[in-house]
Amino acid sequence: MPSKDRDVVQLTWERQKKWKKSHEKRFRLVPIGNQRRDPIDRTTNEIILGDNLPVMQQLISEGLMGSVDLIYIDPPFWSGDDYFTKKPKHGSQVKVQEDKLAYRDTWDGGLAPYLEMMNKRLVLMKEMLSDTGSLFVHVDWHAGHYIKVLLDKIFGMENLRNEIIWHYGGPSPLKSSFPRKHDVIFFYSKTGTYTFHPQYNPLKDYLFKRARKNPDGRLWVDQNVGKISDSKFNELTREGRIFKTKTGNYRRKQFLDEMKGDMVDDVWTIPIINSQSRERVGYPTQKPLGLLSRVIQCASNEGDLVTDFFCGSGTTLEAAERCGRRWIGVDCSPMAIDIARERLAHLENVRFRCRKLVNK
C-alpha cells in the first residue's frame, strides 16, 4: 500500500523549471461583448476565454483559492495531431462550420514542453481545490503514465483514489496491434476526507422479465422471507410485502424501485459520441455527457462548484448544470468558447456570464 513516507520516484525533463507563482499582475478578466460588468459573485456560472494558467491565477486573486469542489480536465493528450471541427448532427442547435482548426496538440521539443505545461497547471489546480475536493484528469496512452507520476508528486500517492478506465469500444482499422479503445481518468482527492457517492448500474433486464405487478403498478420479484422475528414478519405483512404462494408458503416481495443495480467499478463502458449521436455539437474530442455526469455525481454535491480548465465544447458545464452544480469553464480556443456558449445558452433556466483574459 502506498504510504506518505514512501519515496516518490521523480520525473525530470530538460529545462525543467521549478514552478513559482508570479505575483506580477499582467492580465485581467473582462466581460465578453456588451455584458454588464456586475461585481464578482461566486454563485455566477461562467465561461472564460484564455490560457488557463493566467486565468487560474486571476481566479485565485478573485478569491477562488481553496473553494473549488471538483475539477475535471480533459487536456490535449500529447497526441501529435491538430483537431478540426466536425459536422454537427443534423438539427443540432449549435451552429458550427466544418473543418476549422479547433486546437493544436503538436509540441516542438517532444514531451518536455508538454510536461512543463501540465505540471504548472496541476500545481495551481491543487491550490484551487477545497480540502474535501477532488481532481479528475482525463488522459490516454500517449502520456498518461507520465502525468500519473506528476500527480503522485503533487497530490501524494496516498490520495490516488482510482485509475478509471473509460472503455468506449467501436470498430478500428488497426491490424498490427490491439485496437486502442480506452482512455484513463486519474481520480485524486486533495486530502483523505473527500466527497464520494457510490454509483450503481441500472437493474439487470432479467429482473424486469421475472417481475410481477402489484395492484398499485409497482413491480416486484419474490424472495425468501429469511430468518426474521415475528414482529418483523407482522410489520412486513402490514406493509404488503409478504404474500402466500399456492402451496401455502410465505414469500417476500422485493420491489424493483427499492433495489440498486451492481455498484459501478473502475471500468466504465460508455459509448463514444458517434457521427449520428444527438449530443454531437461538432467539436473534436467532445466527451459524452454520460461520462461527465458520472464524474460529477460521484464526487460532488448539489450546489458545489465544478470547474473544467480545458472545457472545449462545454460538456462538463452542461453536465454540471443538469446535475444542479455551479460551474466555471475555461478554454483558450475561441471556437471552443463560441460552441460552449451556444450550447449552454440552449439549456432551460441557465444563467452564466462570459469573460476573456486580456493584457493589463
Ligand SMILES: C[S@@+](CC[C@H](N)C(=O)[O-])C[C@H]1O[C@@H](n2cnc3c(N)ncnc32)[C@H](O)[C@@H]1O
Ligand atoms: C480534449 S479538448 C477538451 C474537450 C472537452 N472535454 C469536450 O467535451 O468538448 C482539450 C481542450 O483544451 C484546450 N486547451 C489546450 N491548452 C489550453 C490552455 N493552455 N488553456 C486553456 N485551454 C486549453 C483546447 O483548446 C481544447 O479545447
